[in-house]
Amino acid sequence: xxxxxxxxxxxxxxxxxxxxxxxSVFEYEYALKALATLPGTRLLAYVFxxxxxxxxxxxxxxxSEVMDDIHxxxxxxxxxxxxxxxxxxxxQSTVLLVDEQAYLxxxxxxxxxxxxxxxxxADASLWPWSSDRxxxxxxxxxxxxxxxxxxxxxxxxxxxxxxYEAVMQQPVGEKLDLRHGNHPxxxxxxxxxxxxxxxxxxxxxxxxxxxxxxxxxxxxxxxxVAEQFGLSVADLRDPTQRRRFHHLMPLVVWLLRERGVAxxxxxxxxxxxxxRLELWLRNLPADHTDNVRSQLLRRWQPxxxxxxxxx
Numbered sequence: 001x002x003x004x005x006x007x008x009x010x011x012x013x014x015x016x017x018x019x020x021x022x023x024s025v026f027e028y029e030y031a032l033k034a035l036a037t038l039p040g041t042r043l044l045a046y047v048f049x050x051x052x053x054x055x056x057x058x059x060x061x062x063x064s065e066v067m068d069d070i071h072x073x074x075x076x077x078x079x080x081x082x083x084x085x086x087x088x089x090x091x092q093s094t095v096l097l098v099d100e101q102a103y104l105x106x107x108x109x110x111x112x113x114x115x116x117x118x119x120x121x122a123d124a125s126l127w128p129w130s131s132d133r134x135x136x137x138x139x140x141x142x143x144x145x146x147x148x149x150x151x152x153x154x155x156x157x158x159x160x161x162x163x164y165e166a167v168m169q170q171p172v173g174e175k176l177d178l179r180h181g182n183h184p185x186x187x188x189x190x191x192x193x194x195x196x197x198x199x200x201x202x203x204x205x206x207x208x209x210x211x212x213x214x215x216x217x218x219x220x221x222x223x224x225v226a227e228q229f230g231l232s233v234a235d236l237r238d239p240t241q242r243r244r245f246h247h248l249m250p251l252v253v254w255l256l257r258e259r260g261v262a263x264x265x266x267x268x269x270x271x272x273x274x275x276r277l278e279l280w281l282r283n284l285p286a287d288h289t290d291n292v293r294s295q296l297l298r299r300w301q302p303x304x305x306x307x308x309x310x311x
Contacts, residue, residue: 012094034073048129099190249278
């Protein structure tokens with residue numbers, strides 16, 4: 001079973017229809033910039049080759065939303081580079097929640113060793129499209145977080161890059177299963193205690209809003225989207241206008257999901273099932289431009305009144 005919510009996640013993606021993801025050298029750099037600037041994430045590690053992208057991200061929102069942004073970024077990258085639109089990444093992918101304290105360091109070491117282990121290069125430092133090189137730098141660039149892993153690996157703030165180099169000179173220990181994880185029930189590299197804490201935290205997030213809180217947020221979001229498109233709230237919420245309703249109401253759902261409102265609560269208010277709402281959210285980047293979504297997010301600041309959340 002997959003897990004959801006904020007956390008550190010390992011992503012492994014391949015090309016759609018087994019095609020290459022990267023068709024030229026310069027695309028690697030463009031992809032790296034896109035991944036380093038995904039909203040609500042922090043890049044911890046990555047390894048690319050022509051047919052795969054493996055990365056570790058600290059996500060402030062659910063991984064499914066991050067995954068949608070990754071797909072959109074690669075589709076847009078391909079269109080800009082080659083003047084044609086196509087689906088770049090396969091729908092099937094691997095996502096594992098990572099127990100940071102126990103498994104982040106061995107995960108990053110294994111990722112960085114993958115080009116050597118798979119026979120592509122004689123030493124991990126020789127592979128150009130890997131974050132390994134930044135872990136060897138005393139002053140890595142600001143867009144990548146090497147601190148989290150190096151703090152766990154070296155247990156000291158001094159000479160951590162040198163310590164990392166020394167560790168990479170040794171054979172990588174026991175291999176982690178980066179397809180299924182190591183937990184018997186969940187797609188995760190995690191201990192039982194970590195899974196229990198994560199599930200409890202998610203339950204708290206989902207129950208943090210009262211019904212009145214959700215109603216107020218829903219009304220605020222409807223008003224905001226209606227103003228953005230020059231409509232009245234009644235017109236926006238009119239389910240008989242199916243085309244308009246299915247085009248604009250996903251923006252309302254998306255804004256509320258950005259505030260952590262549960263899908264089952266949203267389903268009650270738009271009279272759609274949760275599967276339909278997930279489909280809305282997945283298709284949102286294709287239906288509404290980055291500019292429109294950015295404008296709405298900047299204006300999405302309803303006054304806080306969360307009694308349960310404060311408690």
